Amino acid sequence: MIAMRKPIHVMIVEDERIVALHLRQQLARLGYDRTSVHSAGINALKAIETDAPDIILMDIRIDGDIDGIETAAGIPEHLMIPIIYLSAYSEDTTLERARQTRPYGFLLKPFSERELHATIQMALERREVELALRESQERLSLAMHAARMSCWEVDVSTRKMHSTGLAQFLPDENQSAETITESWEDFLHRVASGDRDMVRKAFEYAVLHGEFYDVVFRGQQSEGTQSWFRARGKSYINDRKGTQRIIGVMQDITDQRLTNDKLRQAMTVFETTQDGILILDPDLNITSANRAYCQITGADPMNVVGSPPYMIVPEAFPPAFYQELFHTLRTRRHWHREIETRDMSGNPISIMMQIIAVEDDDGVLTHFVAMISDRTAIRQAEQELHYLAQYDGLTGLPNRLLATDRLNRAIERCERTGSVVACLFLDLDDFKNINDTLGHAAGDQVLLIVATRIKALTDRTDTIARLGGDEFLIIRENMHSEAAAGNLASHIIHELQKPFYIVGHELTLSASIGIALYPENAHSPQDLIRLADTAMYAAKDQGRRTYAFYKSEMTESATHYMTRSLELRRGLEKGELTLYYQPQVDAKTGEMTGTETLIRWNHPQNGILGPAEIIPIAEQSGLIVEIGQWVLEESCAQARRWQDEGFDPIRIAVNVSVRQMRTQGFAKTVQTVLADTGLDPKWLEIEVTESMIQDEDIMIDTLHELRAVGVSVAIDDFGTGYSCLRSIKSLPIERIKIDRAFIKGIPQNTDDAALAEAMIAMARTLGLKVTAEGVETTAQRDFLHRQGCNELQGFLFSKPVPAEQLFKSSHSSTKIS
Numbered sequence: 001m002i003a004m005r006k007p008i009h010v011m012i013v014e015d016e017r018i019v020a021l022h023l024r025q026q027l028a029r030l031g032y033d034r035t036s037v038h039s040a041g042i043n044a045l046k047a048i049e050t051d052a053p054d055i056i057l058m059d060i061r062i063d064g065d066i067d068g069i070e071t072a073a074g075i076p077e078h079l080m081i082p083i084i085y086l087s088a089y090s091e092d093t094t095l096e097r098a099r100q101t102r103p104y105g106f107l108l109k110p111f112s113e114r115e116l117h118a119t120i121q122m123a124l125e126r127r128e129v130e131l132a133l134r135e136s137q138e139r140l141s142l143a144m145h146a147a148r149m150s151c152w153e154v155d156v157s158t159r160k161m162h163s164t165g166l167a168q169f170l171p172d173e174n175q176s177a178e179t180i181t182e183s184w185e186d187f188l189h190r191v192a193s194g195d196r197d198m199v200r201k202a203f204e205y206a207v208l209h210g211e212f213y214d215v216v217f218r219g220q221q222s223e224g225t226q227s228w229f230r231a232r233g234k235s236y237i238n239d240r241k242g243t244q245r246i247i248g249v250m251q252d253i254t255d256q257r258l259t260n261d262k263l264r265q266a267m268t269v270f271e272t273t274q275d276g277i278l279i280l281d282p283d284l285n286i287t288s289a290n291r292a293y294c295q296i297t298g299a300d301p302m303n304v305v306g307s308p309p310y311m312i313v314p315e316a317f318p319p320a321f322y323q324e325l326f327h328t329l330r331t332r333r334h335w336h337r338e339i340e341t342r343d344m345s346g347n348p349i350s351i352m353m354q355i356i357a358v359e360d361d362d363g364v365l366t367h368f369v370a371m372i373s374d375r376t377a378i379r380q381a382e383q384e385l386h387y388l389a390q391y392d393g394l395t396g397l398p399n400r401l402l403a404t405d406r407l408n409r410a411i412e413r414c415e416r417t418g419s420v421v422a423c424l425f426l427d428l429d430d431f432k433n434i435n436d437t438l439g440h441a442a443g444d445q446v447l448l449i450v451a452t453r454i455k456a457l458t459d460r461t462d463t464i465a466r467l468g469g470d471e472f473l474i475i476r477e478n479m480h481s482e483a484a485a486g487n488l489a490s491h492i493i494h495e496l497q498k499p500f501y502i503v504g505h506e507l508t509l510s511a512s513i514g515i516a517l518y519p520e521n522a523h524s525p526q527d528l529i530r531l532a533d534t535a536m537y538a539a540k541d542q543g544r545r546t547y548a549f550y551k552s553e554m555t556e557s558a559t560h561y562m563t564r565s566l567e568l569r570r571g572l573e574k575g576e577l578t579l580y581y582q583p584q585v586d587a588k589t590g591e592m593t594g595t596e597t598l599i600r601w602n603h604p605q606n607g608i609l610g611p612a613e614i615i616p617i618a619e620q621s622g623l624i625v626e627i628g629q630w631v632l633e634e635s636c637a638q639a640r641r642w643q644d645e646g647f648d649p650i651r652i653a654v655n656v657s658v659r660q661m662r663t664q665g666f667a668k669t670v671q672t673v674l675a676d677t678g679l680d681p682k683w684l685e686i687e688v689t690e691s692m693i694q695d696e697d698i699m700i701d702t703l704h705e706l707r708a709v710g711v712s713v714a715i716d717d718f719g720t721g722y723s724c725l726r727s728i729k730s731l732p733i734e735r736i737k738i739d740r741a742f743i744k745g746i747p748q749n750t751d752d753a754a755l756a757e758a759m760i761a762m763a764r765t766l767g768l769k770v771t772a773e774g775v776e777t778t779a780q781r782d783f784l785h786r787q788g789c790n791e792l793q794g795f796l797f798s799k800p801v802p803a804e805q806l807f808k809s810s811h812s813s814t815k816i817s
C-alpha cells in the first residue's frame, strides 16, 4: 500500500449521484478521505486546472458534451494523472478508445471494494515510478544540455538515428525538436564535408568490430563560426531482438578546442619569442622559464625553477633596489627597469626587465610574469654610434666634433688661468698623389703613420684629431709663448720627413701647418680652427713643408682665394678662359718654327689675367686637371685650324701641370685629343718642369709613353731645378728651355753668359735641342746664336698674342743680320 504522506485526492467523474455517493463512501472506508465529485467532463477539466487530483475515477458515459474518454484525453499530459475507467460497458470500440488514452486501470461495474482499492493502489504505484523516471530523464537531459552533449543511437540495420539534444548545437532547419529521428546519411550532412569521410569510417569500423569509437570532427560551418565535436560510443547487439545498435554521446568541444588553440599559441609564443619569459610565484621564485631566458642569461634550464631570477637576488643590488621593486609591485602591480648585469659566464649584458602581477577573478595575487628583453646588442650599437660620432674610424683619433668640444674646454680652462691655447692645423703636402699612385689602402697606412708620429711627439694632455682627409688638428693648452707653438710645429714637420717604407716604396712626408692662438687670434673653437686652416694655406704658399702663424692679412688673402676659385670655375664654364700664343723662332733664320700656348683669363671685371692669377688657384681648388685638359684640346685644335687655313705647320708647345701628368693614362688622353683634333703628333710638344720629373718613376714612365705616342717633350725653366744634364740623359727628352733668369744678364753678366754657354754646349753633346726663353734684346739673340742655341723665344720677337694674330706678328723682321 502506498504510504500516505499527504491525503490522496481522488476525483470521481460520475453523473449518477447515488453511484458517486456510494463510491465516496467506499473510498472513505478504504482511507481515501479527500474526494471530489464532478458529474460532467467539462467541470472536471476546469477543476483539474486549479486543484489537480492524484487519481481520477472516470465513468465513461457521463452527462454533458464530452464523455469520460474525451475528458481523459483533455487532461494535460505533463500532469501525469492516472485515470481508472469505471464502466458497465466493455464492448471493443469503447475499450479501444479508452486504450488510446493510456489509462492506469479499467474496472467493470459492478466491482468489489477490494478490486477498487487494489486498482487505485497499483495506479498510484505506477505513477510514482513514472514520475521518478521522468525526473531522472529530466535530470539527465539538463546535465547533457549543460555539458553541451547529446546522446545518439543508430540502428545499424535501418540506419535510423535517434538523438537527443543534437539540435541545440548542430542545428538543422528541418530538425529542431529535442529528440530527433533521422537517417544516418542526413546526420552526416551536418558534419563538415572535410570530416565526413572520417566520421563515416569510424562508424563503420565500430559496426564491423563492435568496437568503441571516438572521433573529433567539425560541424557544418554556419555564419563563419566553426564548431568542433567529439563523438564517443560503442556498438551493441540487442540480446532480445538480435539487432545491432551504435549508442553514444556527442559533445560540443568548440570552447575547449578554442581554449586549447589559444593555449597552444601562447605556448608557441612562450617558447619561440626572443624575449625571456618567466612565471614566478608570489615570492618571486621561478616556476617556469622559457628557452630565451636561458639563452640570454646562460642559465641552466634544469636548475632555474625554484629560485628567484639570478639578476634580482638580494646580493646583486643594494637594499633600496628591492624596497623599490616590492613597493612598486605592491602598489602598481607592474615594475620595469633596465639592468646592467652579467650573464652566467660573466659577460656584461644589458636587459630590460618587466614584472607584471597576475591576479585571479577575486583580485588575489596568484603569480608574476617577468619579461626579459636583451638590449646588449642595442647598447653596443649605441656605444659604437657614439664612438663613430666622435672618433675617426681609421686612426681612432677624435674627429672634428670632439676636437671642437675639447678645444672649447681648453679655452674655458685657459680663460681661468690666463694661459694660451695653440691650435695647429696640419695638412699633408701632395697626399693626393699617394692615393692616386699607390692606392687608397697605402694612403690609409700613411695616415696611420702620421697619427702615430704626431702622438709620439705630443703630451698626454694634448688633443690630436683627424678632421678628415689628410687634415689633422693638434690642440695644446697652457702654452707660454708663441715660439713654443712654432717649435711643436717644426718638430712635427721634421718627424714626418723621416723616411718609411710602404708597399715597397720609400716615402717621406711633407706637411704644412697653420697655427692660431687663443686668446690672441680668436675666442671660439670654430674660429680658431678656421684661422689655423687659413694659416696652413699661407704655409703652403710659402713653399710647403713649413708652418705659419695666423695673421689678419691672411683672412684677406684667403677670402681673395675663395672668391677667385669660385669665379674661375664659373669662368671656365662661361668660356672666359682663352689662349695666347708666343712664337718660337729659328735662331739662325728667325723663321717661326713653333709657338708656346699660354693661358689667359678674360675676367669680366679685371680684364685679361695671366697664369699667375689662374694656375695657383686652379692647383689648390683641383680645377687644374680640367683646365689643363681644355688647354690641350684647344691648342691641338688651333694648330690644326692654322694648318687648315693654309699656314705652314708649326710645333705647338703646351705646358702641363704635375697633377695633370699624374692622372691615370695621361699619354692615352693626349693620343685621344690628337686623334679627335686630327693633329699629327709630331707637331705637339709637351713642356714639363725639372721639378716634375725628379725621382718620380711614374712621371718618367709617362714621358716614355708620350714619346711612344709620337709627341716631343721639352724641359721648361731649365737651370732652376738643380738637375744635372747627365741625369736627364737617359730621359726621352728632345729639348731644354733655358730659363729667362739666365738669359736676362747676358752678354754683360759673365756668370749668366758662362752658364748659358755651358748649358747649350752640354745639350748639344747629349743631342738635345735648346730654346732660350725671355730673349728681349738683339745682343742676347746674337750671343745665343753664336753659342749654337737652336731656337729663341721672347719679347724681342713677339709677346704672347691671340691665335688670329700669331701669323701676323713681325717676328720675322728680326732676322739675324
Ligand SMILES: Nc1nc2c(ncn2[C@@H]2O[C@H](COP(=O)(O)O[C@H]3[C@@H](O)[C@H](n4cnc5c(=O)[nH]c(N)nc54)O[C@@H]3COP(=O)(O)O)[C@@H](O)[C@H]2O)c(=O)[nH]1
Residues within 6 Å of the ligand: 582, 596, 597, 598, 599, 610, 611, 612, 615, 628, 631, 655, 656, 657, 716, 717, 737, 740, 773, 774, 775, 776, 793, 794, 795, 796, 800
Ligand atoms: N700648367 C700650365 N701652366 C701655364 C699655362 N700657361 C702658362 N703657364 C705657366 O705660366 C707661366 C707664366 O706664363 P706667362 O705669364 O704667360 O708668361 C710667359 C711669357 O709671357 C713670359 N715671357 C716670354 N717672353 C718674355 C720676355 O722676353 N720677357 C719676359 N719678362 N717675359 C717673357 O714667359 C712665360 C713663358 O715662359 P715659359 O712657360 O717658361 O716658356 C709660364 O711659365 C707657364 O709655365 C697653362 O696653360 N698650363
